[in-house]
Amino acid sequence: MKTIITTAFIFSFFLASAQKIDFDKKLKDLGVELYQPTQPMANYAKVVRSDNLLFFSGHGPTFADNTNITGKVGKDLNLEQGYKAARQTGIALLSSLKAEVGDLNKVKRIVKVLGMVNSAEGFAEQHKVMNGFSDLMVAVFGEKGKHARSSVGMYMLPTNISVEIEMIVEVEE
Amino acid sequence: MKTIITTAFIFSFFLASAQKIDFDKKLKDLGVELYQPTQPMANYAKVVRSDNLLFFSGHGPTFADNTNITGKVGKDLNLEQGYKAARQTGIALLSSLKAEVGDLNKVKRIVKVLGMVNSAEGFAEQHKVMNGFSDLMVAVFGEKGKHARSSVGMYMLPTNISVEIEMIVEVEE
Amino acid sequence: MKTIITTAFIFSFFLASAQKIDFDKKLKDLGVELYQPTQPMANYAKVVRSDNLLFFSGHGPTFADNTNITGKVGKDLNLEQGYKAARQTGIALLSSLKAEVGDLNKVKRIVKVLGMVNSAEGFAEQHKVMNGFSDLMVAVFGEKGKHARSSVGMYMLPTNISVEIEMIVEVEE
Numbered sequence: 001m002k003t004i005i006t007t008a009f010i011f012s013f014f015l016a017s018a019q020k021i022d023f024d025k026k027l028k029d030l031g032v033e034l035y036q037p038t039q040p041m042a043n044y045a046k047v048v049r050s051d052n053l054l055f056f057s058g059h060g061p062t063f064a065d066n067t068n069i070t071g072k073v074g075k076d077l078n079l080e081q082g083y084k085a086a087r088q089t090g091i092a093l094l095s096s097l098k099a100e101v102g103d104l105n106k107v108k109r110i111v112k113v114l115g116m117v118n119s120a121e122g123f124a125e126q127h128k129v130m131n132g133f134s135d136l137m138v139a140v141f142g143e144k145g146k147h148a149r150s151s152v153g154m155y156m157l158p159t160n161i162s163v164e165i166e167m168i169v170e171v172e173e
Numbered sequence: 174m175k176t177i178i179t180t181a182f183i184f185s186f187f188l189a190s191a192q193k194i195d196f197d198k199k200l201k202d203l204g205v206e207l208y209q210p211t212q213p214m215a216n217y218a219k220v221v222r223s224d225n226l227l228f229f230s231g232h233g234p235t236f237a238d239n240t241n242i243t244g245k246v247g248k249d250l251n252l253e254q255g256y257k258a259a260r261q262t263g264i265a266l267l268s269s270l271k272a273e274v275g276d277l278n279k280v281k282r283i284v285k286v287l288g289m290v291n292s293a294e295g296f297a298e299q300h301k302v303m304n305g306f307s308d309l310m311v312a313v314f315g316e317k318g319k320h321a322r323s324s325v326g327m328y329m330l331p332t333n334i335s336v337e338i339e340m341i342v343e344v345e346e
Numbered sequence: 347m348k349t350i351i352t353t354a355f356i357f358s359f360f361l362a363s364a365q366k367i368d369f370d371k372k373l374k375d376l377g378v379e380l381y382q383p384t385q386p387m388a389n390y391a392k393v394v395r396s397d398n399l400l401f402f403s404g405h406g407p408t409f410a411d412n413t414n415i416t417g418k419v420g421k422d423l424n425l426e427q428g429y430k431a432a433r434q435t436g437i438a439l440l441s442s443l444k445a446e447v448g449d450l451n452k453v454k455r456i457v458k459v460l461g462m463v464n465s466a467e468g469f470a471e472q473h474k475v476m477n478g479f480s481d482l483m484v485a486v487f488g489e490k491g492k493h494a495r496s497s498v499g500m501y502m503l504p505t506n507i508s509v510e511i512e513m514i515v516e517v518e519e
Contacts, residue, residue, distance in 0.1 A: 042473065043477065119328055138216040145216075148230040158472045168228070320394060321393060
């Protein structure tokens, strides 16, 4: 009996470890490198926690060197480039998330996302652009990455970034 | 004394039942028919629950046959047609809500709504369009249907839908 | 020993009182006067509480006499005027907050803000406009006023208001 319990304990420990490695491993498998986010230049915060919800500021498609993808999707960028901009915005958000919680395995659920696409007149495929973000989240977190989402087309975005995304994430206590 | 308690018990049971019937009855009185929503075609969910809050994806003015009301309010649609589009978006959201919780009487409050109206240049009556949604919610849920709301004018929306609305709903444990 | 405890008690009471006076004093120092907000004209509420979160409707740059700052930033208004419009929207939100909770010292955190700027074509400094709101919140509430924030450029806003801001505030039980 004792052996069974010990085995079960070791096995569950192994499972937990395996799961713990997963999110980081998946990031590596995807070739995603997070970076240390810069501090906001004004009187706001990149993330604010209330209870077990993290509310994120709108992020843009920002790279580690603090440059952004800019321009309107449907004119300056085509759909595929817009998809990549949304994916890069996801990487920026994950970088802020990692900086906030330390361990990505604390994520319980990507809850809600508002995806705002800098759109040219007549461009009506904001949902396909936003798949760049959503595909990344599900690739990293699986079912926990499946979020409620709005995709909309903006007239103007700050410094002409191509995409701005805000999100709510539920984390463990 | 026992009779009073029994009567009070029966009466409160009657009241509770009456209330339970109400939301469905009101939907029928309004001539509103909910439908079985389709699954999202991409890596997101129509609703995500966190604690006792339901976060809804942006919904459009979608009918049971999965077609949508499209076009810009102030050009392709007049105010009255915009109002109807916002109402239909409410029906789409209630359909997703019903599919999620099963029993609409679990609704404690329609908490927060972001109403995004596909707007022609110069059209500045987004709030009157959004009344199509708000009037429906209050007609169905009474005081519980009274929500915090933002009404704004969008440059472009996915597949040119006329209205996109996301909401947060508080439900019983 | 008893004296120490009594002194500590009195001192902490003094500190608490001092803190209580602070938010009102800061408002006065800033020359900010709140006002009694009007009731919404339609089927929604200015604020809805769920647990200890207050969800605010989108507010505009409304004055005590119910007039608004209108026009597009980057055309009708310059950046400085846009900044002032965002600040006035903050005052409108604080007025609704005060009317809701009675005592501003119940505020635990300004959690999340969506700032929507009525933007002229080519105007891409929505974040600088929104600083008018953020600077006010931090001036009043200090660290508790530091919020997650999105700043975006809208095509149209209701009655052509220059800024619309919605927010989530955490308050004490």
